[in-house]
Amino acid sequence: MKKLCILFSKAPHGSASGREALDLAMLSASFDFETTLLFTDEGVLHLLGGQQPELIGCRDYIATFKALEFYDIERLLVCETSLVERGLEGHPFPLELEILSPAQIANHLNEVDEVMVF
Amino acid sequence: MSTFIIQVSGAAYGSAAPVHALAFAKAAIAGGHQILRVFFYQDGVFNTSSLGTPASDEFNVYQAWREFSREYSVPLVNCISAALRRGMLSKEEADIHGLPHWNVDDIIDNGGLGELITGIAKADRLMCF
Amino acid sequence: MILHHIQTTPSQSAALTLSLRYFTPGDGLLLSGDAVASVLDTRLQPKLTMKVLLLESDVIARGLTPLICALPVNIELIDYPRWVELSLHYKKVITW
Numbered sequence: 001m002k003k004l005c006i007l008f009s010k011a012p013h014g015s016a017s018g019r020e021a022l023d024l025a026m027l028s029a030s031f032d033f034e035t036t037l038l039f040t041d042e043g044v045l046h047l048l049g050g051q052q053p054e055l056i057g058c059r060d061y062i063a064t065f066k067a068l069e070f071y072d073i074e075r076l077l078v079c080e081t082s083l084v085e086r087g088l089e090g091h092p093f094p095l096e097l098e099i100l101s102p103a104q105i106a107n108h109l110n111e112v113d114e115v116m117v118f
Numbered sequence: 119m120s121t122f123i124i125q126v127s128g129a130a131y132g133s134a135a136p137v138h139a140l141a142f143a144k145a146a147i148a149g150g151h152q153i154l155r156v157f158f159y160q161d162g163v164f165n166t167s168s169l170g171t172p173a174s175d176e177f178n179v180y181q182a183w184r185e186f187s188r189e190y191s192v193p194l195v196n197c198i199s200a201a202l203r204r205g206m207l208s209k210e211e212a213d214i215h216g217l218p219h220w221n222v223d224d225i226i227d228n229g230g231l232g233e234l235i236t237g238i239a240k241a242d243r244l245m246c247f
Numbered sequence: 248m249i250l251h252h253i254q255t256t257p258s259q260s261a262a263l264t265l266s267l268r269y270f271t272p273g274d275g276l277l278l279s280g281d282a283v284a285s286v287l288d289t290r291l292q293p294k295l296t297m298k299v300l301l302l303e304s305d306v307i308a309r310g311l312t313p314l315i316c317a318l319p320v321n322i323e324l325i326d327y328p329r330w331v332e333l334s335l336h337y338k339k340v341i342t343w
Binding site for chain 2: 001002004016017020023024027028031033113114116117
């Protein structure tokens with residue numbers, strides 16, 4: 001099956017972008033696509049712990065990230081530059097992440113069959 | 119000949135994305151290629167309104183999609199969950215939800231994300247707008 | 248071999264910044280819609296060292312044709328049939 005990379009580039013909760021990206025990622029994995037999630041730019045804010053989106057009328061789709069291995073999504077990739085830009089290098093994220101340099105990300109984007117940006 | 123799947127995320131009004139998607143799809147067909155389907159996701163589902171009414175001297179993208187679909191037999195597919203959340207309902211969906219109105223006509227297939235994924239699996243190239 | 252497709256200017260989204268961050272030699276850069284005006288950005292021009300493809304109809308529609316002639320950027324105007332060809336020439340298209 002094809003390899004699909006779902007790229008999260010927008011901040012959570014202010015738009016439906018991240019939520020719709022996650023819906024697609026889970027569906028993609030359920031169709032046996034080798035699915036990776038890549039967090040870049042403000043998309044890295046999805047990964048912070050302690051979020052309470054219900055307080056602002058949003059659904060807590062963030063909780064789903066912890067369960068992604070049960071949906072056969074094993075690789076959560078993060079852009080190192082995006083972390084550094086926000087002072088988040090070394091931040092204790094509650095998820096198991098692979099932090100990649102821009103060159104490593106470029107490699108990954110080349111390896112997969114398709115990339116969808118959210 | 120190659121096959122494309124076209125994914126549209128931009129709204130019908132206020133976004134250039136659908137106009138680009140439509141022109142690209144027509145150019146692909148003119149070039150001898152096939153469009154497997156056009157899939158509307160995110161705000162792209164607004165393209166499927168049968169009630170969109172631009173002024174008579176403006177380009178009518180709602181109608182243009184429908185004419186494109188009829189002329190070239192290309193299925194237009196909505197992501198139903200994205201559509202429901204944005205108030206884009208077929209008559210069937212309105213009945214299921216006990217709602218008195220609907221705004222998505224029969225030419226639009228109410229599919230799921232699965233149709234996007236199977237389309238990506240089958241097509242040579244995914245084009246997002 | 249990726250064709251990076253950008254629809255927005257750097258003032259509207261991070262799309263162009265991100266695509267340039269992950270751009271590798273052999274990739275292509277195509278700007279459509281509002282993004283075509285990005286080449287006017289003098290802060291950005293030094294980073295546009297690759298050939299930049301602009302969708303011709305978007306350039307003409309915005310009255311940008313006379314402005315883009317003298318820019319220190321290697322520009323090629325393309326039409327839709329060429330875009331279709333390029334989307335198949337590259338291994339994939341990423342719309343940022």
